[in-house]
Amino acid sequence: MNPPPENSPSVISEDDRDTAVRRLQEAYAEGHISHEEMDEGLHQALTAKTRNELVSALDLLPEESAGTTSTIAAVNGRIRRRGLWRVPRILKVESALGRVHLDLSRAVIEHPVIDVELQLGTGRAKITVPRDAIVDFEDLRTVWKEPLYKIRRRRSSPGGPRIRISGTMGLGRLKIRHARR
Incomplete structure (x- = not known):
């Protein structure tokens, strides 16, 4: 099909x-x-x-105000957001021992800039961004492994959201990828 x-x-x-x-x-x-x-x-x-x-x-x-910070937290276990969800302007994700998967590819993104602050102990993190998103993770501190991110060579359309990722990654790795469609 x-x-x-x-x-x-x-x-x-x-x-x-x-x-x-x-x-x-x-x-x-x-x-x-x-x-x-x-x-x-x-x-x-x-x-x-x-x-x-x-x-x-x-x-x-x-609607959330531009200064609103939403926090998703778990001591252990999995944090997952996918499908149709409204992404706040500032999203803080805290996890001591679990995996994190944020899928922004189908999310409702109403702000031109989204700040994602990660505070992760151990465990992997994966963030899927929209095809036309611009990703910046210069302010992310990693303890163990550098993030994996492959920059898109072709942009489907200019003006996508800017996703700024900051915070601290402990003994895990962050993978960032663009949605395929």
Whole structure:
């Protein structure tokens, strides 16, 4: 089966749909949206056929201010974000003993610059960035192994988000790659 052409509306996966539903339910539980707004968003998310329709279901969620820092933390175990999720302007990831996988390829990125601060003890980290993203990890301190990153030679379109990665990696390795499509 051939993948859809790049200029056609993106087909969504069940993971994307599940992530959108979970985000709407969390926003309701935290008091950010009303019951009616949650029902409307859930209906949109469950009946969406394209990525744009699914993203519009998340438009009900409050926008994060540019100075907001979100933290994902775990002492041990795995930290994973993938599918359709809204990337905050500043994302702090803390893990003492686990693996980290951040997939930004399908995420909703509303800011031209995203700062990802890693504070990792042991364990690997993998970050998948959008095809047109510009990656900067000059402020990342590594104790054991240097990050693996292959710079994209061809840019599909200029003006992608800039992903700045900083912080400290202990006894693990960071792999950064661009999404294939």
